[in-house]
Amino acid sequence: MQAFRLLELLLLATVLAGFVGLLLRRNLFLKALAMDVAGTGVVALFVLLGARSGLRSPILPSANGAPMAAAASTGTAWADPIPQAVILTAIVIGLSIQALVLVVISRLAQSDPLLDLASFDEGERP
Amino acid sequence: MSALPSAEAATIAWLLLPFLAAFLAALLPSLGRPLTLLCCLATAGVALAAHQGLLPPVLELLGPQGVELRPDAYAAPFLLLNALICAGVLLDGWGRSLPGPFPLLLMVLHGGLDSAFVAADLVSLYVTLEVVGISAFLLILTPRNGRTLWVALRYLLISNTVMLFFLVGAAVEYQQQGSFRFTAMASVRGGGALALLLVGLLTKSGLFISGLWLPRTHAEAPAEVSALLSGVVVTAGLCPLLRLAMEVPAIAAVLPPIGLASGALGILFALFDADAKRLLAWSTLSQLGLVALSPAAAGGYALAHGLGKGALFLSARRFPSRVLEGWRERPLPADLWWTVWIGSLSIVGLPPLLGFFAKARLEESLQGWTGLVVPALMVGTTAVYARLWGAPRASGGAGEGPLPPAGTLLLLAALLLPGLQLAAGLEVPWAAFGKTALVVLAGLGLHRLLEGLRRRQVLRLPDLEGFGDLLGSIGVVGAGLMVVLQR
Numbered sequence: 280m281q282a283f284r285l286l287e288l289l290l291l292a293t294v295l296a297g298f299v300g301l302l303l304r305r306n307l308f309l310k311a312l313a314m315d316v317a318g319t320g321v322v323a324l325f326v327l328l329g330a331r332s333g334l335r336s337p338i339l340p341s342a343n344g345a346p347m348a349a350a351a352s353t354g355t356a357w358a359d360p361i362p363q364a365v366i367l368t369a370i371v372i373g374l375s376i377q378a379l380v381l382v383v384i385s386r387l388a389q390s391d392p393l394l395d396l397a398s399f400d401e402g403e404r405p
Numbered sequence: 406m407s408a409l410p411s412a413e414a415a416t417i418a419w420l421l422l423p424f425l426a427a428f429l430a431a432l433l434p435s436l437g438r439p440l441t442l443l444c445c446l447a448t449a450g451v452a453l454a455a456h457q458g459l460l461p462p463v464l465e466l467l468g469p470q471g472v473e474l475r476p477d478a479y480a481a482p483f484l485l486l487n488a489l490i491c492a493g494v495l496l497d498g499w500g501r502s503l504p505g506p507f508p509l510l511l512m513v514l515h516g517g518l519d520s521a522f523v524a525a526d527l528v529s530l531y532v533t534l535e536v537v538g539i540s541a542f543l544l545i546l547t548p549r550n551g552r553t554l555w556v557a558l559r560y561l562l563i564s565n566t567v568m569l570f571f572l573v574g575a576a577v578e579y580q581q582q583g584s585f586r587f588t589a590m591a592s593v594r595g596g597g598a599l600a601l602l603l604v605g606l607l608t609k610s611g612l613f614i615s616g617l618w619l620p621r622t623h624a625e626a627p628a629e630v631s632a633l634l635s636g637v638v639v640t641a642g643l644c645p646l647l648r649l650a651m652e653v654p655a656i657a658a659v660l661p662p663i664g665l666a667s668g669a670l671g672i673l674f675a676l677f678d679a680d681a682k683r684l685l686a687w688s689t690l691s692q693l694g695l696v697a698l699s700p701a702a703a704g705g706y707a708l709a710h711g712l713g714k715g716a717l718f719l720s721a722r723r724f725p726s727r728v729l730e731g732w733r734e735r736p737l738p739a740d741l742w743w744t745v746w747i748g749s750l751s752i753v754g755l756p757p758l759l760g761f762f763a764k765a766r767l768e769e770s771l772q773g774w775t776g777l778v779v780p781a782l783m784v785g786t787t788a789v790y791a792r793l794w795g796a797p798r799a800s801g802g803a804g805e806g807p808l809p810p811a812g813t814l815l816l817l818a819a820l821l822l823p824g825l826q827l828a829a830g831l832e833v834p835w836a837a838f839g840k841t842a843l844v845v846l847a848g849l850g851l852h853r854l855l856e857g858l859r860r861r862q863v864l865r866l867p868d869l870e871g872f873g874d875l876l877g878s879i880g881v882v883g884a885g886l887m888v889v890l891q892r
Binding site: 317321361362384 | 557558565572573871880
């Protein structure tokens with residue numbers, strides 16, 4: 280359980296590092312990358328959560344294989360499938376958002392190729 | 406009880422309809438508008454059925470760890486708001502050619518909102534909020550000019566960041582409780598998980614300083630998208646937030662102070678802003694604070710505010726100028742004049758408009774000191790909207806009909822309809838009338854007082870809407886909540 284705590288803290292630190300990067304980087308592309316770092320941390324956190332109870336995938340064997348109930352009774356350490364299923368959705372959503380962000384950033388690069396935040400954020404101030 | 410399986414099937418079919426229709430509209434674009442209208446009608450029907458309790462109150466899909474939906478009476482006003490605003494926006498643009506695949510995006514947004522209002526577990530809520538966020542982002546982008554590019558990107562970055570926090574909160578909660586259900590959350594220990602979930606939902610619903618992204622986004626988006634955003638999209642975060650507050654006492658305890666602070670913050674900035682659309686957007690931030698005060702009255706208040714604000718934002722497209730200075734010298738076409746008056750008077754809470762009844766319900770459901778602060782906030786709201794009053798009505802405007810466009814008309818009719826209840830003479834709440842009169846008089850006085858201050862530019866409010874400020878305020882709200890909830 281100690282290893283689990285340690286890994287959990289490291290992953291939370293990854294998310295925090297991503298947030299700090301998003302806050303402090305001046306370049307829009309680096310901001311998008313920082314957001315991805317935070318996203319990776321969250322995905323890994325869910326994978327870790329799924330592996331808390333074991334590593335074996337809880338997949339029903341085929342009809343002629345050993346029935347799962349028997350395998351479970353032998354004390355196999357199954358992984359928790361719920362967080363894995365949840366994070367699969369989140370990975371897809373994260374990927375599509377990243378794609379949309381990059382499309383908009385590439386359009387914004389036409390007005391400022393350096394992608395400095397100030398040229399978009401300050402320029403709009405009334 | 407034998408009718409339940411069919412009611413379940415109907416609910417699921419209704420949730421799927423907008424997405425299937427959007428897919429069909431992608432193949433056959435000419436069907437887009439009729440299909441959107443069909444989705445709105447279906448949602449309005451479901452809202453009525455949910456209000457009457459005809460639908461199963463809890464719907465469990467895929468077993469005890471699966472999706473949980475609650476199409477109950479609490480969700481009904483939000484669903485009705487969704488149907489009316491989407492139909493209003495669509496009808497408003499019926500005669501014009503809308504940019505891009507507008508009806509398609511509108512349907513996806515509509516479907517996402519429907520699901521967000523009935524979702525009762527954290528994962529379904531996460532997915533629906535992301536659907537709402539992405540479709541709102543694409544809708545902001547529809548005019549494709551340089552300004553909206555940055556505003557839309559900012560919206561997506563902020564929304565994705567807070568949803569990551571929401572996911573971390575959900576992970577910590579699952580680790581403790583072994584379930585993502587709202588009902589399992591009442592016994593969550595420690596403040597971390599709740600604080601992270603709250604930051605996500607508060608930012609999504611544009612409350613307090615975590616909602617500072619809202620004014621510029623809502624003001625820069627095209628008028629019909631602003632109407633959608635301010636009218637109904639913000640409630641996608643607020644409706645589940647209040648549903649959580651009903652389950653978790655710790656959340657119910659922190660929401661009223663946040664709501665009141667949000668109300669005061671929005672009014673303060675709206676009183677001193679120089680731009681009409683930004684004034685409306687700041688007022689959204691403050692009104693959402695009032696919605697967050699009480700889960701019991703939230704649906705009705707969100708409905709009244711959303712309809713009024715939707716009508717105002719739809720008409721903002723035709724404002725002669727967005728600059729508030731000299732607003733009284735520029736005449737408005739007759740139909741626009743009526744829209745501005747009815748919409749703003751409903752938000753101020755004047756009888757016989759819907760806003761009056763919503764406000765009365767809200768004040769009834771509040772206890773203790775929060776009930777005393779609400780009238781003060783309504784005085785401020787009156788002073789805010791008094792800045793939009795007083796423009797003369799253009800006489801005999803050429804080319805303009807006597808009636809507003811169909812979409813605005815629908816929203817205004819929904820605001821006026823409850824007045825029939827008064828006309829029928831069921832019960833006349835004289836005490837509430839007197840209170841409202843006092844509030845409006847005080848508001849007009851405050852408006853007069855501030856007019857001079859504004860002219861001399863005594864007070865300059867800080868600009869808190871840079872990207873760094875937004876992320877910083879999210880961090881501050883998160884850290885603050887963690888400290889408060891730890892106890």
